[in-house]
Amino acid sequence: MLLLVYVNDVILIGNTLNLINRVVIALGKKFSLKDFGSINFFLGIQVSQTDSGLLLTQSKYIDDLLHKLKLTSLKSSPTPFIVEWCFSVTRGIPMSDMFIYRSTIGVLQYLTNTRSDIAYIVNHLSQFLQQPTDIHWQGVKRVLQYLSGTKDMGLLIQPSDDFAIITFSNIDWASDINDRKSVAAYCVYLSNSLVSLSSKKQTTIARSSTKSEYRALAYTYIC
Template identity: 55%
Template sequence: MSDLKAAPLPSIMNKQLSLNSDTPLTDPLLYRSTIGALQYLTNTRPDITFMVNQLSQFLKCFTDTHWAAVKRLIRYLSGTKHYGFCIQPNSDLSISAFSNVDWAANVDDRKSIAAYCVFIGGTLVS
């Protein structure tokens, strides 16, 4: 995947990943090792955490649609390789928290998805 065209977003908007989408892939090693590397990368790239979590749910049964989503995420990383945590010294110790919930968003089991982020001053801590 050299000479990638950068993707503006880590995923395609309004595209739900599902267990029953397209043709199953036969070689699990490449998909699983790539997801493992992406999970490690989420320590310094919180912007991809949600997408990596979504893709990790299909480690047992993945398809070419899931692999295409992984490749798109890699294209996004290629275009944003200089992004990361920005930790700045600041005397402001105010705590701000934001959350988001999508009720019954998973098309396979209708479970809800919840996410949050917590800032101290202007620094993301959780």
């Protein structure tokens, strides 16, 4: 999960700004600090200041991944996966180099920090790390095709004086053909900014969609 504290252009309440300055001064007395000005790049995440807020993208991170995999000429696709695809542990030919699959999934997991639109399929493909096949690799390449055409998409953090927390949850009941477990997902907004998200398979099998939905709500409330 990515945690950001956005100060510029936010309506600060009370003496919050003074408190921040005091903390920075106190840290400066103990450690060597340097002010680099407005943030523009952090841990592979590009930060652009717009009229609407901070736009977090990972276009360079995507370019580096495609270059590493020698897939820079990959044709883009409009979606990260095809709904009709059913990934199974038994379908396909086992990959000879499993490290490529595993390392690529790890990179895609980090990309979900700013690209919530790939969270579901990346979570699904990560379930085949133990013995990936060529079919699973096709699914990964589909995600890469989608990312290659949508590099500039990202996460927008908007300043606001409204601190309302809005949560959405959903369930894909018995969607996993291997064990018939459901996939639960939720996202949490602070005003208009997405601050937390998850897409995860449930640990138990639900015999009805109602049960799985209640479990998804309970998981969302706990998190």
